[in-house]
Amino acid sequence: MAETHPHGRLLHINVIKARGSLRRILRSLLFGLAAIGLAILVSCHSAQFKAVVAEKQLVLSTLTDPRTFNYANNQSFPNIFLFAFEGLTRENGMTGEVEPALAESWTIAADNKRITFTLREGLKWSDGQPLTADDIVFTYRDIVFNPAIPADAKDSLRIGTKGMFPTVRKLDDRRVEFLLPEPFAPFLRATAAPDGILIQPKHVLEPTIHRKGSDGNLEFLSTWGTDTPPKKIVVNGAYLLDSYVAGQRLVFRRNPYYWRRDAQGQPLPYVDRIVWQFIENTDTQLLRFRSGELDVMGDARPLRPEYYSLLKREEQRGKFQVYNGGAWSGMLYMAFNQNPARTKNGKPIVDPVKLKWFTNLSFRQAVAYAIDRDRMNTNIFRGLGVTQHSPISVQSPYFVPASAVKTYDYNPQQAKTLLQQAGFQYNAQGQLFDAAGNRVRFNLLTNAGNKVREAIGAQIKQDLARIGIQVDFTPINFNTLGEKLSTSRDWDAHIIGFTGGIEPHSSANFWMSNGGSHYFNLAPQPGQQPLQGWQPTTFDQEIDRLFIAGAKELDEAKRKQIYAQFQRVVQDDLPIILLVNDSALMAARNDLVGLKYSGLPSWGLWNMPELQIKDR
Incomplete structure (x- = not known):
């Protein structure tokens, strides 16, 4: 038998006990460390959770x-600039009044040709750099007034028959002065967010100019x-x-x-x-x-x-x-492409056959009579819409009621009569042809996903079929539509909305013939391929004249008369066909x-x- 140490078993037992104690100690230590770690983790997670919860x-x-x-390239709404940029002033959305924003105050000289703004003290950009009068001068002079930059905002500050811009200069870090070639009633609103000129950072963007x-x-x-x-x-x-x-x-x-x-x-x-x-x-x-x-x-x-x-x-x-x-302040409309220009390669912007229809006033009036706005309001707007007869917002003091302008109540028979008097003809199936025997058929676009506009387009397709016109209606992506309207000009007709407000001149970029949003006859724009043979229509020239006169006039009664005439021209000549607007x-x-x-x-x-x- 093997010899054993008299204390061997005891020794063995004690070693086991010692090892058991050690394991218990280690387990306790590990548990304690885990508990501490968990407490720390829970504490951190709780802090993070609270931070997430606290964040609104x-x-x-x-x-x-x-x-x-890029602010100067923007032609769509809504946009990031609503959230991220401000102007010298802002327009109060309840009262329509112009209020201080980046500028805390302004003074207007007695001759109404010198306006001085004083910026708030301590303004900064989001990177912490100071926002000063240099940024104001840079935004207006180097971006908005720059002929090489197609900023829509420039159209709201073209002054007089020559379309001159104000001279802007820095007086000191907080004061900037605008000198106007003549009195210009819309000037202050042109400085107001969200639709006016928004200030851009000189220290970041100047090199790119x-x-x-x-x-x-x-x-x-x-x-x-x-x-x-x-x-x-x-x-x-x-x-x-x-x-x-x-x-x-x-x-x-x-x-x-x-x-x-x-x-x-x-x-x-x-x-x-x-x-x-x-x-x-x-x-x-x-x-x-x-x-x-x-x-x-x-x-x-x-x-x-x-x-x-x-x-x-x-x-x-x-x-x-x-x-x-x-009533919402914008407008919803349908327009035809009346652009007579050709590309630099000589290709017509609009098919010459269709252009002849689209530039025929009787054709546009016939389409206007053929659209059943009452049915549109009842079926699509559930009676909550507002039939439009004016391109000026109902909230504006310059708005005139339907009784003061030509209106186009639903009358398909009148539409057919106008077409026949203009030389169009019907075949035995009621299909419409022009005098040269071309079937009257065109494409109509709107932005996909907007179910109201999609429904309006579908109804217009039906309405115009009743007077023999075939409409190929296609909703497309909004950005694609915007590119067609503002760049390629590759479209026949479209349905879209446009924002409105108190001041008619705020829509100068849409209505004036050189405007960047004058889609129905878009002139050559900076940064785009040149066009051949573009020219304004007779009604374009009349609207230009009225907008120039309305901007120069400071007497409110006379301004109302001028813009009343503008509304009559729009309804008489139908550069666009107004539809039913939202509430x-x-x-x-x-x-x-x-x-x-x-x-x-x-x-x-x-x-x-x-x-x-x-x-x-």
Whole structure:
């Protein structure tokens, strides 16, 4: 048998006990460390969770991605500039009054030709750099007034028959002076956000003004496209761009250098983060709003009337409110492409056969008589629409009622008579042909996803079929439509909306013949391929004359007479055919506090910095 140590077993047992104690100690130690780690992790997660909970977030939507991050290149609405940039002044969305913004005050000389603005003290860009009078001069002189840059904003400040711009100069870091060649009534509103001139950062963009790209255009024109990292966009508004995922969302965060404060001195905006989702279908937007995924619907384009009725019934259960701000200030219209120009290669912009129809006043009047606006209002707008007879917003003091202009009540027989008198003919099947035997047929476009416009296009197709015209109606992506209207000019007819407001001259870029949004006869634009043979129509020239006269006139009674004549010209000559406009309808969560909603502003969230989210 093997010899054992008399203490061997004891020794063995003690070693086992010692090892057991060690394991228990290690387990306790590990458990303690884990507990500490977990406590730290929970503490950190709790802090993060609290931070996430504490962060106020607003989720909005729009039908399509932004076309650009470059202010001067923008021709679409809504856009990032509503959130991210401000002007010298802003227009109050409830009263229409012009209020201080980046400028705290201004003075107008007795001759109405010198306006001096004083900037607020301590203004900064989102990168912390000072915002001074240099930025104001740069924005107006080097961007907006630059003939090589096709900024729509320039059309609102062309003065007199020569289309001269004000002279702008820095007096000191906080004061800037504008000298006008003659009195110009719309000047102050042209400086007002959201639709006026928005100030851009000289320290970032100035080099691009002095360099040209390989295409021969200023480098500025290709700067700040949607391929630019969002955090590189330097802004002065309430929100800066944080991230962008094409086709999904654009996220804004509050600008820590934004100047506004509330009455208690607290910095604005209150809402920390805005998620702007791109949802290319209004039915899908409705589903997401009803499910609670969206906080607002109808802020940029009024709610569809059937949505209004549905959501009104769900207000209490859904914990939201539906707002009715009366008639919306914009206009909804149909237009034909009347551009007589040819490309540099000699190709006509518009098929000459169709151009002959589109430039025939009797043809346009026949189409206007053939559209059943009452049916449109009843079936599509549920009776909540407003039949339009004027291109000026109903909120404007220059608006005239239907009794003061020519109107086109539904009258298909009158439409047929006008066409036949103009040399068009019908065959045995009721199809319309022109005098040369060409079947009258054209393409009609609108932006896909906007169900109201899609329904309007479908009805117009039916209405015009009743007078023998074949319409090929095609809704397309909004950005694609914008490119056709503003660049390629490759279209026959379109349906689209245009924002409005108090001052008629704010739409100068649409109505004046050299305007960047004068789509129905778009002139050559800076940075685009040259055109041959473009010329304004007779009514273009008359509208130019009236807009120049209206801008120069300071007597309000005389201004009203001038713009009344403008409205008569539009209805007599039909450069566009007005349809039925929306009522201003918007829905928003009950916990969104501070909304000031009416039909006047183009954007329902015009006072965004002042909005608060409660109890979320």
